[in-house]
Amino acid sequence: MEPSIYEYPAIFRRVHMEKPVEIGAEVDFMRKVWRRHLKRPVRRVLDVACGDSPHGIALARAGIAVAGIDHSPTMIAAGRKAAGAAPIRFYRRSIERFRIPEPPFDAAFFMSETFPIMTDNRALLSHLTSVGRLLGRGGLYCVDIDRHDGVEVVGARKLWRRRKVIAGGVRVDVREYHCPIAWSSGMHSIYELECTIHFPAGPVVTRDIVPVRYTLPSLLELAARACGYFTMVACYADLSFTKPVEKCYGRWLGVLRRV
Numbered sequence: 466m467e468p469s470i471y472e473y474p475a476i477f478r479r480v481h482m483e484k485p486v487e488i489g490a491e492v493d494f495m496r497k498v499w500r501r502h503l504k505r506p507v508r509r510v511l512d513v514a515c516g517d518s519p520h521g522i523a524l525a526r527a528g529i530a531v532a533g534i535d536h537s538p539t540m541i542a543a544g545r546k547a548a549g550a551a552p553i554r555f556y557r558r559s560i561e562r563f564r565i566p567e568p569p570f571d572a573a574f575f576m577s578e579t580f581p582i583m584t585d586n587r588a589l590l591s592h593l594t595s596v597g598r599l600l601g602r603g604g605l606y607c608v609d610i611d612r613h614d615g616v617e618v619v620g621a622r623k624l625w626r627r628r629k630v631i632a633g634g635v636r637v638d639v640r641e642y643h644c645p646i647a648w649s650s651g652m653h654s655i656y657e658l659e660c661t662i663h664f665p666a667g668p669v670v671t672r673d674i675v676p677v678r679y680t681l682p683s684l685l686e687l688a689a690r691a692c693g694y695f696t697m698v699a700c701y702a703d704l705s706f707t708k709p710v711e712k713c714y715g716r717w718l719g720v721l722r723r724v
């Protein structure tokens with residue numbers, strides 16, 4: 466089986482077209498959301514699907530205790546290395562259902578638009594229950610989700626985009642495909658990401674098959690209530706407190722409060 470792009474932490478950010486300033490802007494916005502919706506200081510934070518936890522590391526360096534969960538040992542190892550002495554603990558867990566031996570957190574967050582990979586209701590509810598159990602009463606869970614529309618529904622696997630990126634001095638050929646789905650699946654699309662990384666010792670091909678559930682604020686609100694641990698208190702578009710969600714360009718942030 467071909468490896469995942471997450472086996473190459475130094476490369477995946479460039480492949481996802483992330484700009485270096487984005488992490489800082491996201492952390493700043495989240496801190497404003499906490500000030501607005503949580504009437505107590507945030508001292509302990511959980512980073513869900515943390516990867517190498519760039520947000521967690523920034524918060525830990527600002528004096529907040531952080532724990533991160535992710536299923537990739539490679540991403541976790543990269544996070545431990547990058548964190549150095551910053552107060553952050555990593556746990557290898559699946560987002561769908563998890564427990565960690567930690568006292569309650571004030572806030573949790575799930576960034577980088579990965580939440581919609583939980584495509585069935587059972588996973589969605591057990592995920593929210595897992596986070597809810599780890600938050601103190603009134604604690605906040607911020608979930609970042611990309612705007613889902615305009616994806617072509619296809620009857621056969623179809624090339625969507627081709628591009629080249631340079632990451633760490635290495636050329637990467639990126640091909641993105643849309644794959645067919647059953648109408649009844651509740652999914653938006655199956656997205657396939659193929660990267661050919663041209664290492665000096667020879668090329669390596671990675672492949673990630675990512676099912677994406679069509680996730681709207683109304684679904685997040687429903688799931689939050691259905692799990693019994695949360696209500697949705699706000700929904701913000703494109704890191705703005707003033708832009709209406711209907712005018713969202715790229716992604717939106719759902720803010721859930723632990724009841």
Ligand SMILES: C[S@@+](CC[C@H](N)C(=O)[O-])C[C@H]1O[C@@H](n2cnc3c(N)ncnc32)[C@H](O)[C@@H]1O
Nearest residue numbers: 471514515516535536537540558559560576577
């Ligand atoms: C796009 S990266 C985001 C990492 C980090 N949050 C960031 O903003 O840089 C997505 C992460 O989700 C993790 N992931 C994907 N599916 C997962 C699952 N089922 N359980 C746990 N982690 C998962 C991957 O290993 C990867 O580190």
